[in-house]
Amino acid sequence: MERKDFIKTCSYSCLGLMGAAFFLEGCAAPKYLHAELDKEFLLVPLSEFELGSKDEKKFRKYLVAYNSQLKYPVSIFRISDMEYRALLMKCTHKGTELQVYGDRLQCPAHGSEFTQNGEVQNGPAEAPLRTFPVHVDSNILKIDMG
Numbered sequence: 001m002e003r004k005d006f007i008k009t010c011s012y013s014c015l016g017l018m019g020a021a022f023f024l025e026g027c028a029a030p031k032y033l034h035a036e037l038d039k040e041f042l043l044v045p046l047s048e049f050e051l052g053s054k055d056e057k058k059f060r061k062y063l064v065a066y067n068s069q070l071k072y073p074v075s076i077f078r079i080s081d082m083e084y085r086a087l088l089m090k091c092t093h094k095g096t097e098l099q100v101y102g103d104r105l106q107c108p109a110h111g112s113e114f115t116q117n118g119e120v121q122n123g124p125a126e127a128p129l130r131t132f133p134v135h136v137d138s139n140i141l142k143i144d145m146g
């Protein structure tokens with residue numbers, strides 16, 4: 001094999017591995033967390049987003065919080081250290097509980113899709129998802145369900 005062909009083959013292999021890593025990350029099962037409800041605030045420790053070791057910190061892009069007092073779970077997306085988005089996982093079409101995949105929420109009933117901002121990506125749903133204000137208080141996320 002010539003040097004040029006070898007480099008070409010290695011480049012394709014690297015691209016394939018990067019694609020596989022991206023695909024696996026996107027397909028990784030979401031973390032489900034039982035979150036405490038304090039009056040109207042759903043409390044989620046920030047440490048729940050942490051992955052990896054202290055030397056090499058990585059973070060989950062999202063997790064799903066639930067509490068038996070809530071009819072639907074809440075997906076929480078980590079945008080940055082201080083910015084998070086919380087969305088009620090209730091389809092605005094006919095109320096089916098949504099599933100979260102990567103940066104999207106999908107409805108298993110009729111296929112509606114929503115972005116991590118809650119906007120409709122694909123119908124039949126027309127209205128955006130309900131969102132909640134999120135406050136970062138020390139090491140806790142306080143999601144205002146009120």
Ligand code: FES
Nearest residue numbers: 091093094107110
């Ligand atoms: S209930 Fe979700 S698309 Fe119909």
